[in-house]
Amino acid sequence: MLKSYRGSCHCGAVHFECQLDLAPEGQRSKPELDGVWWTSSFRCNCSWCAKTRFWKGFARPSGFRVTSGADMLTEYRFGEAAIRHTFCSRCGVHPFATASFEPMGGDFHAVNIACLDDVPPEELAAIPIIFEDGRNDAWDRPPAVTSYL
Known part of the structure; x- marks a missing residue:
């Protein structure tokens, strides 16, 4: 089911709230939009995700807001520059992206699930990936090796 979560960067300068469905398969609510993006979390071996260990869950714009520290965020774009990769300029x-x-x-x-502050380890372990x-x-298939992701 869709739940509200709070997250932050390491130093606490940036805080955000988001709505995600992190429930295990079979316990999730029907997503607002069609597509696999709204039914799981994702780990990827692209150059960005592999180097940052970005574990993403997708939130709609209506279910996401920066609550403090927007002025501390900076961005990085690469490749076709279609994705705004944001990071805290302090830590x-x-x-998120x-x-x-x-x-x-x-x-x-794309919320970095590792930055969510209020998810217990048992819930993190049950999130489908x-x-x-x-x-x-x-993007439609896993790499040959996933254990390092």
Whole structure:
């Protein structure tokens, strides 16, 4: 089910709230939009996710807001510059990214699940994960090796 979560960077300068469905498969509510993005979390081996260990869950714009520290955020774009990778300018932690892709229904926030402050370890362990082979632009299938992600 869709729940509200609070998150932050490491130093506490940036705080945000988001609505995500992190429930295990079979316990999730029907997503607002069609697509696998709204039914799981994701780990990827692309150059960004592999180096930052970015574990993403997707939130709609109406279910996401920065509550403090927006002025501490800076961004990094690479490749086609379609994704705004944000990070805290003080501690360097990457709490979320923002983009708009038509196949996903437009605007979204990719929340770094590791930055959520109020998720107990048991709940984190039960979150379903889809692995993406971003290194080979094969987003619809997992890479041959996923244990390091």
